Amino acid sequence: MLDAHSELAITHEAGFVPLASNLTNPLSRTFYQRFSHRPTNSWWRRLSGKGNLREDFFNVVTTAKNWSDFHVSSEAFKRALLEIEPFNISAGVREFFRLYTARFGKPRWGDKTPFYNQYLRTVVRMLPEAHFIHIIRDGRDAAASGKGLPFIGDDVELIGKNWSNQIRETRRQAQTCRHYLEIRYEDLVLNTTDVLRKICDFIQLDYEPDMELYHRSAAERMSELENTYDENGKVEVAKEARWSRHRLTAQPPDPARIGRWKTALTADELTQFNRGAGNLLHELGYE
Numbered sequence: 679m680l681d682a683h684s685e686l687a688i689t690h691e692a693g694f695v696p697l698a699s700n701l702t703n704p705l706s707r708t709f710y711q712r713f714s715h716r717p718t719n720s721w722w723r724r725l726s727g728k729g730n731l732r733e734d735f736f737n738v739v740t741t742a743k744n745w746s747d748f749h750v751s752s753e754a755f756k757r758a759l760l761e762i763e764p765f766n767i768s769a770g771v772r773e774f775f776r777l778y779t780a781r782f783g784k785p786r787w788g789d790k791t792p793f794y795n796q797y798l799r800t801v802v803r804m805l806p807e808a809h810f811i812h813i814i815r816d817g818r819d820a821a822a823s824g825k826g827l828p829f830i831g832d833d834v835e836l837i838g839k840n841w842s843n844q845i846r847e848t849r850r851q852a853q854t855c856r857h858y859l860e861i862r863y864e865d866l867v868l869n870t871t872d873v874l875r876k877i878c879d880f881i882q883l884d885y886e887p888d889m890e891l892y893h894r895s896a897a898e899r900m901s902e903l904e905n906t907y908d909e910n911g912k913v914e915v916a917k918e919a920r921w922s923r924h925r926l927t928a929q930p931p932d933p934a935r936i937g938r939w940k941t942a943l944t945a946d947e948l949t950q951f952n953r954g955a956g957n958l959l960h961e962l963g964y965e
Contacts, residue, residue: 679874681899682892685883686786687779690747690903694739695789696797698767699804701734732765739774743914746904750777768804786883795844798851798858809881810855812848815863816964817841817955818939818948827923834947838954845958867931896927 681688736759739745740752755777762769775787794801801808821837824830830837852858859880866873870890878885903920905913926932943951952959 679870679889679892680788680877682889682895683786683878683883683886684888685784686788686881687782687784688788688790689775689778690744691791692748692774692789693744693791693793694742695771695791695794695804696800698735698738698771699800701731701738702767731767732759732762732770735759735765735767735770739770743906743908744904747902748778749781749902750774771804786881795848796851798848798855802855806856808855809857810852810859811877811880812852812858812860813863813866814845814860814962816937816939817959818943818951818964819863819936821947821951822939822942823935833950834943835950835954838951838956840954842955842958864936867933867936870931890930893928893930896924900924900927 680686736756740755745752755774758773758777759765759770762773775789779785779787795812798810801810817838820841821834825834825837826832849860852860857880859877861873861877871885874889875885900921903917903924905917906915906920908914926935939948
């Protein structure tokens with residue numbers, strides 16, 4: 679929806695922002711220098727070993743498994759980084775997103791990587807201007823949608839615990855964020871215009887009706903997703919499978935997605951979920 683705004687482009691899940699912040703940590707560099715010969719962590723193997731912050735940042739971003747999703751030239755990215763003087767990670771992050779949004783002729787950018795919710799304070803240190811939009815959904819519906827996916831699993835009690843822990847940690851870190859907005863998935867689906875107007879006010883953009891027609895261009899946007907590869911160069915997730923996970927973006931908001939846990943989860947699974955997250959469900963006012 680936000681990506682459909684004429685002034686805002688949202689990347690596919692970039693994921694590197696908290697990772698890049700470690701490059702400025704002297705302990706991280708010391709660790710790398712001492713243990714760089716050990717192929718135990720792919721992140722360390724992306725560093726140059728020369729203590730060159732600019733080069734290390736370039737390597738971390740361009741060797742990520744999803745780099746090809748952004749369709750940004752590595753050569754253009756390197757040239758842009760070389761023009762930043764003095765170089766720092768914050769400027770490097772902004773330059774990546776500037777190049778990405780330039781493809782669409784838009785001045786504003788955003789990133790929808792889910793696990794950033796655990797690194798709000800890290801992102802704020804790098805990008806003080808950052809605005810965070812936290813969408814909370816009934817955890818049982820989240821479990822019904824995600825159960826069985828390779829990065830979520832089938833343990834419904836664990837899914838509940840993770841849902842609860844992530845929301846609580848996000849809210850804890852948000853207490854130190856100047857710009858944080860919390861909305862409900864259910865409100866976004868049932869009262870789309872009102873919620874989008876609230877979000878636009880929050881990020882200082884004019885509401886545009888075309889934001890609600892996002893599904894017309896979703897297939898084209900999702901077609902940018904490419905194969906991801908493991909460290910041995912083998913396909914880890916094919917682009918067709920990645921697109922399949924996002925197939926509902928090609929449809930308008932569907933109220934039938936709300937409360938589907940009532941038929942999609944068994945009584946045993948509901949008991950398991952409640953063991954993991956029942957307290958938070960109650961605190962959030964879900965039935």
